[in-house]
Each structure stands twice: as structure tokens, then as C-alpha cells.
Amino acid sequence: MTVARRGAARGDLLNAALRLLADRPPSAISGREIAEEAGVNYGLVHYHFGSKNRLLDMAWRQHLDWLVDTEMEGGTRPVSVRATAEDRTLWAVAGHMALDPLEATGDGDRRRVLDAYRDLVDASDPDGDPVHHWTIIAALFALELGWPIFGPANVTTVGLSSAELPMVRSRVEALVAALEGSVGLRSGEPTGGGGNS
Amino acid sequence: MTVPRGPDEVRAALVDAASALLGEKPPQRITGRELAERAGVNYGLVHHYFGGKSALLSEGLAHLAASYALGERVDGKPGDWRPSQPFSIRNRPDYLRAIAFASIAGEMGKVSTIHPVVEASLAEVADRRGCGEEPTDETRVDVAVATMFQLGWCLFAEMVTGGLELDSTERDEVEARLRLVLRAVLLGLDVGEAARGILESEGT
Numbered sequence: 001m002t003v004a005r006r007g008a009a010r011g012d013l014l015n016a017a018l019r020l021l022a023d024r025p026p027s028a029i030s031g032r033e034i035a036e037e038a039g040v041n042y043g044l045v046h047y048h049f050g051s052k053n054r055l056l057d058m059a060w061r062q063h064l065d066w067l068v069d070t071e072m073e074g075g076t077r078p079v080s081v082r083a084t085a086e087d088r089t090l091w092a093v094a095g096h097m098a099l100d101p102l103e104a105t106g107d108g109d110r111r112r113v114l115d116a117y118r119d120l121v122d123a124s125d126p127d128g129d130p131v132h133h134w135t136i137i138a139a140l141f142a143l144e145l146g147w148p149i150f151g152p153a154n155v156t157t158v159g160l161s162s163a164e165l166p167m168v169r170s171r172v173e174a175l176v177a178a179l180e181g182s183v184g185l186r187s188g189e190p191t192g193g194g195g196n197s
Numbered sequence: 198m199t200v201p202r203g204p205d206e207v208r209a210a211l212v213d214a215a216s217a218l219l220g221e222k223p224p225q226r227i228t229g230r231e232l233a234e235r236a237g238v239n240y241g242l243v244h245h246y247f248g249g250k251s252a253l254l255s256e257g258l259a260h261l262a263a264s265y266a267l268g269e270r271v272d273g274k275p276g277d278w279r280p281s282q283p284f285s286i287r288n289r290p291d292y293l294r295a296i297a298f299a300s301i302a303g304e305m306g307k308v309s310t311i312h313p314v315v316e317a318s319l320a321e322v323a324d325r326r327g328c329g330e331e332p333t334d335e336t337r338v339d340v341a342v343a344t345m346f347q348l349g350w351c352l353f354a355e356m357v358t359g360g361l362e363l364d365s366t367e368r369d370e371v372e373a374r375l376r377l378v379l380r381a382v383l384l385g386l387d388v389g390e391a392a393r394g395i396l397e398s399e400g401t
Contacts, residue, residue, distance in 0.1 A: 024223050095301045098352050099294055114360035134361055135374035135392040138350065141357050142375075143342075146349020149297065153305035154344050157315050158337040171338050175388050179378075182389025 010048045012038040017059035022092040025100030026056050057102055057110070060093060064112045075116035078140065078185055081173045085148040095149050114141075124184040136179050143179075147172045200237055208246050210236035215257025219295035223302045224254050258299065261292040266314050280314045281321075283376045287351045297352050315344055322383050325399060335385075343382045350375060 016038035020029045031052035035042040049055035067090065068075055071083045084090060097110075114137070121133045147169070155161075155168055180186055201210040214235035218227045229250040233240040247253040270276040271291050278288050286293050299305045319340050323332040332340070358368045374392055381391035384399055391397070 024226055028222055028226060092301050094356075095297055095352065098356050099297055101355075111360040114357065118361065129393065131367070131370045131374060132393050134363060134367065134371045135378065136389075137361065138354075138357050138371055138375060139346070139378050139388070139392060141353050142346050142349035145353055146345040146347075147342075149300050149352075150305075150345040150348045151341070152303075153300055154315075154341045154348075157344070158319060158341040159332075160334065160337050160341065164334070164338075167334070168338050168341050171342050175342065175382065178387060178389045179392065182392055 009038065009040040009044050012040055013045060013048060013055060014059045014062055017056050018063055018089055018093065021056060021060065021096055022089050025096040026053065026102045027100050029056065031055070053102055057104075060097060060102075061110055061112070063089060063093065064110060068112050068116050072113075072116055072120075075119060078117065078120060078180055079113075079144065081144055081147065081169070081176050084144045085169075088148075091145050091148045094145055120185065121183045128183060133183060136183050139179050140176060143172055143176055204246070207236070207238050207242055210238060211243060211246065211253055212256050212260050215253050216261050216291065216295070219254060219257050219261070219298065220291040221294075223298045224251075224304045225302055227254065229253075254304075258295055261289070261295055265289045265292045281317060283379050284347050284351055284372075286347065287354075293348065293351055296348065315340060318343070318383075325384065339383055339385060343379055346379060346382060 013034060017029075017034050020034060020037055029052070031045045032042050034052065034055060035045055045052060045055055049058065067079065067087075071079045117137045117140070118133070121128075121136060125133065151168060151172075152162065152165065155165055160168070177186070201207045211232060214232050215227075218231060218235060227250070229243045230240050232250065232253060233243055243250060243253055247256065264273065265286065266280055268276050268279050271289060276288055278285050280286075296305065319332045319336060322340055323336050326336060358371065363371065374394055377391040377394065377396060378388050380386070381388045381397070386397045386399075
């Protein structure tokens with residue numbers, strides 16, 4: 001196998017790992033399954049990543065890096081409700097990682113989004129109360145990830161029809177805007193203009 | 198382990214097996230054979246009593262929901278908490294995990310029973326808002342959002358508080374504020390003010 005193809009195999013393995021993580025938790029994924037999903041030789045999992053867990057960890061971190069770089073524009077704005085909800089990989093993998101935490105592999109960290117949020121809130125409201133800031137971040141994570149994961153089923157549980165999902169989503173968006181507004185932030189929605197701090 | 202005998206024991210053993218496995222992995226990854234093996238019964242009995250795997254998994258989820266609504270602990274004994282308390286589902290990690298796995302897989306909508314805890318919450322919120330017994334659509338929306346907020350927090354609390362490197366005192370402070378935020382969601386108050394620790398009065 002040529003060097004170029006080995007390089008392609010590395011990317012294919014990372015993509016395959018992320019697809020499988022959206023389907024099930026890390027403990028239910030084997031190295032052989034990732035290799036098969038990527039269409040590459042099993043030996044390359046170890047060649048490129050050392051272990052299955054390290055591959056899964058890197059795949060997840062790569063997605064979080066992408067989120068911070070694109071949706072958060074390098075950490076200069078919060079993630080919108082729309083962006084989170086439309087990124088099934090993000091909420092499904094986050095859910096599986098929360099259900100079945102992957103042991104740390106020692107290189108890099110998986111907190112990049114949280115760190116970006118903390119910096120964002122601190123910069124936007126420098127003299128604010130830390131507990132207020134943590135609560136805002138906690139509530140934003142709970143709502144923005146809770147909505148795509150639990151929203152569709154909850155709508156029918158309260159006796160609304162799925163046709164009324166947009167109404168629930170508007171409410172989630174309004175709450176997110178209010179939470180962000182209380183620390184002087186504003187999601188980068190396409191329709192948005194200027195800050196409200 | 199004793200082998201379940203007779204229809205009642207076999208059914209109960211299979212529902213228990215379903216409840217347990219639902220908290221361990223996504224529903225689409227659970228096989229009929231695994232369910233039978235966990236229950237200690239013959240594979241054919243899954244079909245005989247439930248018609249198939251998915252009906253049995255629905256029963257397992259309904260069983261967990263009912264147990265949670267009764268305020269039972271994971272072991273089935275009475276718990277020292279009430280399901281109406283904020284974030285009370287944390288006391289039932291088995292049920293929370295089952296809902297989370299099924300929801301991520303998009304399988305939750307198939308269990309369309311109205312949840313007893315949500316129903317009680319609807320009635321209570323409608324009452325506190327002074328709009329009578331029949332909840333308005335607005336109340337339903339707020340209860341739906343409050344429910345997903347609680348589930349979302351219980352699922353991601355460890356990830357978020359760990360990532361923010363909060364110590365146990367700080368976690369408690371955040372939890373107390375999140376209870377105020379939850380209250381604000383349910384009562385239509387300002388969630389930003391609640392996050393600051395300001396307790397707005399009801400009915401304003």
C-alpha cells in the first residue's frame with residue numbers, strides 16, 4: 001500500500017468511527033467493525049491509532065474541533081439551536097459518549113466546546129458571577145442537546161402532535177436566546193443583527 | 198438462578214430482562230436471543246408471549262416508566278424521593294439510560310403512552326398558571342421543554358460539570374440555579390434572571 005493510500009485510510013477510519021458512534025456507544029464498537037465500515041485492513045487501526053479507543057476519541061475530538069472552527073467561528077459565537085439539531089452526528093455521539101464515557105487517552109482533550117463557551121461568556125460578561133456563568137453554560141448544553149435527543153418523543157408525551165414540533169422548537173430558541181442574552185451573547189442566526197448586550 | 202415457570206413468571210422475567218438491557222445498549226442492538234438468555238427462558242417464548250422483540254422492549258420501557266412514576270428505586274424498593282421533584286429521574290439511571298438510548302435511536306416515538314409524571318406536571322402547571330384544569334397548548338409546550346431540559350441535564354451533567362472542572366460545592370450551586378431555571382421554564386418566567394439566582398414571583 002502506498003503512503004498516499006495509507007493517509008486516506010486514516011481519514012476513512014476517522015469518518016467510519018464517527019458514523020458508528022452515532023449509532024451506538026463506544027463499548028459496543030469493535031476495531032474490526034470500524035475497519036470494515038471504512039473498507040480498510042484491520043491492521044491499520046493499530047498502525048494509525050494504536051487502539052480502538054484512541055481512534056474513537058480522536059474521531060470525536062475532530063468533530064468538536066470542526067464545530068468550534070465553523071459553527072462557533074473559532075469560538076467567537078455560541079452554537080445555534082439549528083446547527084445542533086441539524087447535526088445528528090453531534091447530538092447522537094454526545095449522547096453515546098455521556099452514556100458510556102470513553103476513558104481519556106491522554107492526548108488532547110474533549111472539552112474544546114466547553115472551553116470555548118467559558119471563554120466566550122467570560123469575555124462577554126467579564127465582571128459577572130461565575131455561578132451565573134456556569135449555570136448559563138449548563139442550561140444551554142441541557143437545552144440544545146436535550147431538544148434534538150428528547151424533543152420529538154416529548155412532544156407527543158405532553159399531548160401535542162408532531163405537527164406542533166416547530167412551536168416547541170421556537171420556545172427552545174427563545175429560551176436559548178434569553179439565556180445567552182443574560183450574559184450578553186447572541187447566537188449567530190442568519191437573521192440576527194448586532195448584539196443585545 | 199431459578200428457571201421461570203408458568204406464564205406470569207416467564208412474562209415477568211422477560212420484561213425484567215428487557216428493562217435491564219434497554220439501559221445497557223441501543224434498542225436496535227438488542228436481540229430476541231439476548232432477551233431470552235437474560236430471562237433464562239426459551240427463545241420461542243419471546244414470540245409466544247409478546248409476538249416479537251419490539252413489543253417486549255416497549256413493555257420493558259413501560260415497566261421502567263411505571264416504576265419511576267411510583268418513586269421506586271432501581272431495586273424496586275420505595276425511594277426517598279418523589280418523581281415530581283426537579284431532576285428526579287437521576288434517581289433512576291436505568292430509566293434515564295433506556296430513554297436516552299431509545300431516543301437517540303429514534304425509537305422512543307413508538308412508545309406513545311402518556312407519561313404519568315408528565316401528566317401530573319401538566320395538571321400542576323396549568324393550575325399554578327391559573328388556567329383551569331385543561332392545559333393550554335402553551336402549557337403543553339412548556340412542560341415538553343421542561344421535560345427535555347431535565348433529561349438533557351441529567352444526561353450531560355457529568356460531562357459539563359467535569360469539563361468546567363467544578364468542585365462538589367460549585368456543582369451544588371449550579372444545580373440549585375438550574376432548579377430555578379426549570380421553574381422559570383414551567384412558569385413562563387425569565388430564565389436569565391433565574392440563572393442569576395433571582396426568584397421571581399408567580400403569576401406576574
